[in-house]
Amino acid sequence: MKVPSILSSVVSQNGENTTITLSHKQAKIAAIVGTILFVAALVLTIWGIARQAEIVQLRQQTQLQTEQLKLLQQKTEVLDKKIQNLNQISEENKQMLKGAESGTPSQGGSDGSDPKQVAASDETSPTLTAAQLSARLSKLDKDAQKLLVNFYTMRNILRDGGAQDIAALQQLNYTVGSGGYTNSTTPSIWPSKGVITSPYGSRIDPVTGASSAFHEGIDIADDYGTSIVATAAGTVTIAGYTDGGYGNLVEIDHGNGFVTRYGHNSAVLVTPGMSVKQGQVIALMGSTGKSTGAHVHYEVRINGTAVDPMVFLPISN
Structure with a gap:
């Protein structure tokens, strides 16, 4: 049996026809080769486009990284300026404390009087000297308290890469130094008895991980229903269930920029x-909101910025 063939007529350049005869097998091979070449060309085209x-x-990523690097450099410069401001504030406080310790403040006496007049009074009036000594000791105590607060606040600012606002520290300087600081209106007692189970600062989230x-x-964790007290006198601004993980929350405004928060309560009593007094029971310990057990989440804020509550708390609970 004769195998059918495929005829193809091709016209040459000189006008003569040239006939090419292909068998079905050859045609199939040619089709396969053509398909392979077509697919290869298509793949190369797609690869080139990709x-x-x-x-x-x-290129876009490189440009983005360059912009991010510039932004990081700008943030670094801002942080450097903040650190310089903090160092200046710290140095001013050191000079104030040094003046209080030596009894020779940098500007006038401890009450703003002329140092020469104070020296003359010291020589002629033992009673006045005692009064001045008492005033200096009182000022020294305030300066020491302010320096301690500033130390912890500066430590947190430097540790957190400038996350906290330097204005809070400057306001704290003004508040403590201007006489607005008092034990009753500053959060200076523990909100409850118990054990600290999670300190202030970076941590692994106990709920989300x-x-x-x-x-x-x-x-601060303790038994369910443990009394929670106001750590300073003030006015209640929030009392009840809130979003944001706090559960039953009590917030108190103490004036001078100080605000405290008490979260996860089982019951709110205000x-x-x-108006509440320092030491007044305001809630009972619980585990409402984003919580893994009975405890009170205690915050201290200065002008809206959270600071380490341990700065203000006595050593023992």
Whole structure:
């Protein structure tokens, strides 16, 4: 049996026809080769387009990284300026404390009087000298308290890369130094008995497991229903269940920029607008909101910025 063939007529350049005869097998091979070549060309084309897109994407990423680097440099410069401001504030406080310790403040006496007049009075009036000594000791105590607060606040600012506002520290200087600081209106007692289970600062979130979580207060754990007290006198601004993980929350405004928060309570015993005294029971310990057990989440804020509550608390609970 004769195998059918495929005829193809091709016209040459000189006008003569040239006939090419292909068998079905040859035609099939030619079709396969043609298909392979077509697919290869298509793949190369797609690869070239993808490669070009990848190059464009890499260029965009490089540009983005360059912009991010510039932004990081700007943030570094801002942080350097903040550190310089903090150092200046710290140095001013050191000079104030040095003047209080030596009894020779940098500007006038401890009460703003002329140092020469104070020296003359010291020589002629023992009673006045005693009064001045008492005033200096009182000022020294305030300066020491202010320096301690500034130390912890500066430590937190430097540790957290400038996350806290330097204005809070400057306001704290003004508040403490201007006589607005008093034990009754400053959070200076423990909110409850118990054990600190989570300190202020960076931590692993106990609920979500996130490693980048920042804890804006301290957690004090004890028995369910343990009394929680106001750590300073003030006015209740929030009392009840809130969003944001606090559960049943009590917030108290103490004036001079100080605010405290008490979260996860099982019961709230105050209402918004109520005036409370230092040590007054305001809630009962619980585990409402984002919580893994009975405790109180305690925050201290200065002009809206969370600071380490341990700065203000006595050593023993």
